[in-house]
Amino acid sequence: MPKTTIADFKAQAQIFKALAHPGRLLMLDELSRGERCVCELAALVGSEMPTISRHLAQLKNAGIVSDEKRGAQVFYRLVTPCVMNFFQCVASVKAKAGKQPIRPSPESNQRRKA
Amino acid sequence: MPKTTIADFKAQAQIFKALAHPGRLLMLDELSRGERCVCELAALVGSEMPTISRHLAQLKNAGIVSDEKRGAQVFYRLVTPCVMNFFQCVASVKAKAGKQPIRPSPESNQRRKA
DNA sequence: AAGCAATTTAGCCAATTTGCTAAATGTGTC
DNA sequence: GACACATTTAGCAAATTGGCTAAATTGCTT
Numbered sequence: 001m002p003k004t005t006i007a008d009f010k011a012q013a014q015i016f017k018a019l020a021h022p023g024r025l026l027m028l029d030e031l032s033r034g035e036r037c038v039c040e041l042a043a044l045v046g047s048e049m050p051t052i053s054r055h056l057a058q059l060k061n062a063g064i065v066s067d068e069k070r071g072a073q074v075f076y077r078l079v080t081p082c083v084m085n086f087f088q089c090v091a092s093v094k095a096k097a098g099k100q101p102i103r104p105s106p107e108s109n110q111r112r113k114a
Numbered sequence: 115m116p117k118t119t120i121a122d123f124k125a126q127a128q129i130f131k132a133l134a135h136p137g138r139l140l141m142l143d144e145l146s147r148g149e150r151c152v153c154e155l156a157a158l159v160g161s162e163m164p165t166i167s168r169h170l171a172q173l174k175n176a177g178i179v180s181d182e183k184r185g186a187q188v189f190y191r192l193v194t195p196c197v198m199n200f201f202q203c204v205a206s207v208k209a210k211a212g213k214q215p216i217r218p219s220p221e222s223n224q225r226r227k228a
Numbered sequence: 229a230a231g232c233a234a235t236t237t238a239g240c241c242a243a244t245t246t247g248c249t250a251a252a253t254g255t256g257t258c
Numbered sequence: 259g260a261c262a263c264a265t266t267t268a269g270c271a272a273a274t275t276g277g278c279t280a281a282a283t284t285g286c287t288t
Contacts (some may be wrong), residue, residue, distance in 0.1 A: 004143060004201070009136035011269045015204045017134035021276080022123035025130075029118060038235065051277055053236055072234045082203040087118070089196040090129045135246085152270060167266055172245095173245055186255045187263045 018062035019083065023047060024055050027076075031065060032084050035077035132176035133197065137161060138169050141190075145179060146198045149191035 019025065023045045030036055030044055042052040056076055059065045065078045078084075123217040137159045144150055144158055156166040156176065170190055180193045192198075 006140070008205075009139040009143075012139055012201060012204045013134050013136045016130050017198075017275095018141075020127050020131035020134050022120060022127045023276095025123040025126055026120070029123075038221060047276095048278060049235070050237080050279080056277080057236080069235090069284085074235065080203070085203065086130075086200055087200065089194070090126045091122075097187060131245095162248060163250080163265070164267080168246085171266080183254085188265060216270090 015062050015064065018058050018064055019086070021055065023052075025061060027052075027055065028059070028064070028078060028083065029087075031076060031078040032081065035075045037075050038075045039073065041076065129176050129178065132172050132178055133200070135169065137166075141166075141169065142173070142178070142192060142197065143201075145192040146195060149189045151187045151189050153187065155190065176213060179202060 019028075026045055027036075027041045030041065038043075038049070038052060038056065041056070042049050043053075045052060047055075056065065056067070060067055060076075064078070064080050064083060065076045067074050067076050069075075124209060133142075134211070140159055141150075141155045142156065150158075152163070152166060152170065156163050157168070159166060159169075161169075170179065174181055174190075178192070178194050179189050179190045181190050183189075
């Protein structure tokens with residue numbers, strides 16, 4: 001198990017950044033069901049086409065989706081389905097937000113004295 | 115299975131936003147091993163104390179960590195361990211970034227004609 | 229070549245994020 | 259109460275993000 005480096009965390013942060021927008025999540029949710037063209041995704045999100053294009057570019061640059069030109073249309077597809085697993089986790093985060101902290105364990109104090 | 119709403123995606127995006135910073139990921143990685151005081155996390159990341167404090171506030175507001183004051187010190191703990199599962203996934207994303215799109219499947223074209 | 233459709237790129241502006249320094253707040257010791 | 263320590267809050271400037279409009283690019287049809 002190699003040690004995670006700062007560079008790793010930076011790369012990870014970039015991917016999380018790509019996910020940190022509701023419109024992009026909506027598109028990913030749709031793409032998890034199969035590839036879609038930009039036109040479909042734009043209609044789904046309801047933003048202007050250039051906005052959608054830029055969002056998709058960010059997802060592509062993060063390595064989450066890939067694109068393929070077919071005639072005048074461009075189709076995008078989800079290339080990292082495991083990101084869809086995040087949603088159950090973040091749903092549980094929502095449930096916990098605002099809860100009080102749990103009592104600390106005894107070894108925590110010991111560690112502090114070492 | 116309830117349908118995901120825009121509000122859901124917005125909440126999710128907020129959580130991803132909290133994760134979208136290398137310093138914060140570094141701290142979460144450390145917290146996954148047990149609670150830590152702000153002083154320890156600040157030393158780990160190497161930023162000024164007020165910066166760390168603000169980062170931790172963002173993680174707390176997102177519901178990812180919780181805090182507990184003990185005397186003059188404040189200890190933070192990870193309250194949503196499942197976020198640690200994300201890291202393997204994003205590692206795989208890194209490996210795929212820049213790869214060429216895969217050939218579209220036949221039913222993709224059918225769907226488009228419908 | 230002209231016209232149209234689909235998409236991307238560029239530029240602008242407002243909003244948000246990030247790191248730092250300074251100030252404020254809370255706790256512990258004498 | 260005075261002082262030291264730990265942390266949070268406030269304020270500033272720079273960087274980044276997000277949405278829009280305009281322009282550019284690519285592909286198709288006539």
